[in-house]
Amino acid sequence: xxxxxxxxxxxxxxxxxxxxxxxxxxxxxxxxxxxxxxxxxxxxxxxxxxxxxxxxxxxxxxxxxxxxxxxxxxxxxxxxxxxxxxxxxxxxxxxxxxxxxxxxxxxxxxxxxxxxxxxxxxxxxxxxxxxxxxxxxxxxxxxxxxxxxxxxxxxxxxxxxxxxxxxxxxxxxxxxxxxxxxxxxxxxxxxxxxxxxxxxxxxxxxxxxxxxxxxxxxxxxxxxxxxxxxxxxxxxxxxxxxxxxxxxxxxxxxxxxxxxxxxxxxxxxxxxxxxxxxxxxxxxxxxxxxxxxxxxxxxxxxxxxxx
Ligand code: NAP
Numbered sequence: 400x401x402x403x404x405x406x407x408x409x410x411x412x413x414x415x416x417x418x419x420x421x422x423x424x425x426x427x428x429x430x431x432x433x434x435x436x437x438x439x440x441x442x443x444x445x446x447x448x449x450x451x452x453x454x455x456x457x458x459x460x461x462x463x464x465x466x467x468x469x470x471x472x473x474x475x476x477x478x479x480x481x482x483x484x485x486x487x488x489x490x491x492x493x494x495x496x497x498x499x500x501x502x503x504x505x506x507x508x509x510x511x512x513x514x515x516x517x518x519x520x521x522x523x524x525x526x527x528x529x530x531x532x533x534x535x536x537x538x539x540x541x542x543x544x545x546x547x548x549x550x551x552x553x554x555x556x557x558x559x560x561x562x563x564x565x566x567x568x569x570x571x572x573x574x575x576x577x578x579x580x581x582x583x584x585x586x587x588x589x590x591x592x593x594x595x596x597x598x599x600x601x602x603x604x605x606x607x608x609x610x611x612x613x614x615x616x617x618x619x620x621x622x623x624x625x626x627x628x629x630x631x632x633x634x635x636x637x638x639x640x641x642x643x644x645x646x647x648x649x650x651x652x653x654x655x656x657x658x659x660x661x662x663x664x665x666x667x668x669x670x671x672x673x674x675x676x677x678x679x680x681x682x683x684x685x686x687x688x689x690x691x692x693x694x695x696x697x698x699x700x701x702x703x704x705x706x
Contacts (some may be wrong), residue, residue: 412439417691438463527613
């Protein structure tokens, strides 16, 4: 007979590994399914300064590994598998992966969110050849070079600041004339002598041979196009939730995030959503780990009801 876990957790970022820690510590028979390695998006972040307890900051990869080790200390297992589909129609939930099927009484979806793409021609073929989605991962290739950061939110502002310390010149391209980013970023960005703002502009095309040599910018007010030479482009325009594999099994909002409040309960009893993948106003490591803990609390209540 197929093994039935108390809890299957999909995704090994901070939400997933916190759920794994709490679940295993509570005595749940728990497995966490992860595609690549621990940490999720956090593992791609260089310095995390706003996670309490690390007075000097901590790099995301290290924090991810520590979270995994902390959960495994209590017996949580990690299986490296990509989830391809789910069936939540019965009380025993089924998860189909490229490494076989898993069955569980409760499921935690902690699959996070991935970088949003510009969606323009040549973008996919130029990834790694001048087009990037993670300044902290790939910024070091652009020491003393010219780069463009696209976006106006906190990520774009943080990326532009980070790159200004490495690159010779940073253009920040934003489709409006004010930043969405919080005020804390405004002053240092304005003060950085090598950062130039290109307002009311979008990237309409890439200039490239084998790799990026520039971008074509379109002014959204006039429609005029200009070419700017650069060595690399960092796309930092938000994220899209990793929920496609669910195939409509739980309710999503119009942007594709799983509808769930602080209880992390989804539209399906026994299925919980934790971290960046659920509807929430602040997506941070600290809010993701809070979700992981809340999930197990409510899963315990659910199990007590059905058993
Ligand atoms: P975000 O806040 O959603 O900002 C996305 C930015 O990209 C916006 O400025 C948006 O323009 C622009 N944009 C969206 N689609 C675009 C397109 N197709 N073409 C050009 N521009 C486009 O996303 P985020 O900056 O990645 O942040 C995500 C979450 O993480 C937020 O909650 C944020 O506060 C948080 N975060 C926090 C920190 C921190 O506190 N240190 C750091 C990073 C991220 P409009 O402004 O015109 O909509």
